[in-house]
Amino acid sequence: MESLRRILILDDESELRQMLTRYLRANDFAVQAVENSARLDHYLQRQPYDLLILDIMMKPEDGLSVCRRLRAEGQTLPILMLTARGDPLDRVLGLESGADDYLAKPFLPQELVARIRAIFRRQALERGEVSRLPQQVKFGPFRLDLARQELCRNQHPVTLNGAEMQLLVALASTLNRPVSRDNLMARARGRSYSAQDRSVDVQVLRLRKVIEQDPSAPQWLKTIWGSGYMLTGEIVA
Incomplete structure (x- = not known):
């Protein structure tokens, strides 16, 4: 049986972490959720992941800083950023920091899943894997x-x-x-x-x-x- 796509979530809001974890697992993803960047680093060192869902508004290390640091360290996994701010400048900053996509809160869970699958489809096209489908x-x-x-x-x-x-x-x-x-x-x-x-x-x-x-x-x-x-x-x- 084909293994499930592994998704890692970093968000300091417990309720949102739990909601995203339940919903993504129901949509056939393997999910691990963490509350801070130290825990994030711990899990990234333990095993590879296929996608990181990253909240921008966090302390002490915000999502933009986390994204920049991961890219500087050579992490290539796709990053989908979440934020409560809808300012187009925030989207630009997120993408320039190394994120692959951006989704402003509040959002429909179905839209999140659609964006995740779109990221994986782009990866398959870039790797020439479409013929495997x-x-x-x-x-x-x-x-x-x-x-x-x-x-x-x-x-x-x-x-x-x-x-x-x-x-x-x-x-x-x-x-x-x-x-x-x-x-x-x-x-x-x-x-x-x-x-x-x-x-x-x-x-x-x-x-x-x-x-x-x-x-x-x-x-x-x-x-x-x-x-x-x-x-x-x-x-x-």
Whole structure:
């Protein structure tokens, strides 16, 4: 199984650290949160991370100073800065100090996740890793072309509505790995949603009626209790 992306959070607000940790873990990231730069240095020395989320407004060492110091020490991990100030000059200062992106508070958690994924996509493009992403997946008699968003059964096109296709592509993009409901909701809605919103579950039921021989005993689109949903299959050329 592919390892989760590791994210390190530095923020001196306990409530925000806890909220970000819960939300990012629900979106399939491995997360460690710290409250000061000394703890940050400790974790960076222990293992590599894929991204640092860094708050600007901190004491005694503020986020700009931390960012400059890390870059001077040769740290190349992507840095996403958070700040309560929306002044464009702050954004310039953050980027000039070595940050890769900037997000002003308050922000939607979905926007944070979108920006994180955009940073990882840019990295993949720079490293020429895009070809490693699955282009087509096969499950039973079905073949899904992710780029064209086309589903075929035994080479015959299958019609799905937009929401069903979006859900299937999201699951196929992480084939054989559980995807949380929050993750699927964030991809589908791109905005705030209620914990009681069951639209993803409804779409899963509809999709199962299309791809499963027996929707009550799914073979391909499985429920992983405590984790979410998972599409099983194989990547094909």
